Amino acid sequence: MQGFATEFSSAIALILNGDAELWAIVLLSLKVSIFAVLISALIGMPVGAALAVARFPGRRMLIILMNALMGFPPVVVGLLVYLMLSRSGPLGVLELLYTPTAMIIAQVVLVTPIVAALTRQVVEMLAEEYSEQLRSLGVSRLASVPVLLWDARLALVTALLAGFGRAIAEVGAVIIVGGNINHVTRVMTTTIALETSKGNLALALALGAILIGIAVAVNAMVSTLSLRAEKEGLRHA
């Protein structure tokens, strides 16, 4: 118990004293996950919106596939991205393995289905509600996409935050493709795992506290926005 208290106070000291190593790790985590979410938004939102408004054979299959991808185990995603990026893999020439870029790719693979699925859900609901009015105004199916995305903005930001929450808290995929290399690819979650196993609890605890802070803040924003979206009659699971 004595040891735990010491670790705890040195964890607090690490945070308060602005420990360079600690903050470098936090910064890299944020950078990787924010990048990943932005890229996921660029891919996931148009794909989700297209699935919501377009009608083509195989659409249902794609939606089911997308929903299935949402529940994909992160470790397996890590493994697959590893195989793609490894020296003998199809993208091996890019030499991305064990770089932050590799971690971003893994998180994009994890987050994009979430963003796409949630976008599809809200946009489809809105499209149904707006359909006749927009047609009456002569807005084509294609031209209705930006209108729907804009009007679903609250729910979409919520989806992005949820994606960010998943990305930043994720360990399995990131440790496989990033390799947890000191000063290069160590993010909060992978560092916590490593330092805990090494017995360096102070750093692990400090990072844990910050991670919790971020998670709580993100979730608070998600609930606030969800409540507002709900008031506008727009909700998703």
Added chain:
Amino acid sequence: MRDLAPEMIRCISVSGLQISKNGTALLNVPRLNLDGPGPTMILGPNGAGKSLLLRCLHGLIAPDTGRVEQDGVPLNKDHKARQAMVFQKPVLLRRSVAANMDFVLKRRGLQRTVRKARIAELLAEGGLESKARQSARSLSGGEAQRLAILRALALDPDTLFLDEPTSALDPSATQMIERMILRASTRGVRIVMVTHDIGQARRLAADIVMMQGGRVVEHGDARQVLDAPQSDASRRYLAGGLVT
């Protein structure tokens, strides 16, 4: 707002219109000509097919058989671009009141400053000027209906379909909207409106279309239909309507 020459008022005609779902006929209108100079009011009990007919006239649903023509030409994109419709249940964008107006004005390709002035003008006319920045979804039922009507008028249409546009309005708002509708009609806008308010039909209608069970049971001069209905269905509907 541009005046339309009175002789230029759009004529809408329907022939052989039929819509059925699961074997039941929802709409069966062999012939209907809306070519008088004044507002047409569509009356009839719940489920008579009034909203369905309006949707067909506006080209939102394609009938199983038959066709809708404007000025003798099958309804086309250009016609529809000059039509506006106010739905029975107002559909407002999840934006501010002003942004809802701006959305349709932008579609008409108007300049920013022109749009701003027009929005202020229309909102003032509809008594919503103090709500300009409020989220449209937070409007009261009557306010929402008013916004939907103002938004349709902002399109400056030559044909205006209105589906029970004053069903949620208080008496003074109803009066205000009725004045706006009459003004549009005098400017040469073809008005086709569904209402359950017989007093309103009396105030506004030049001609009345009486519907029941998907059919037009009577179409004629407003006074004549209201005071000396020719069909049983009209008589029954009006008798019930006058009682309530």
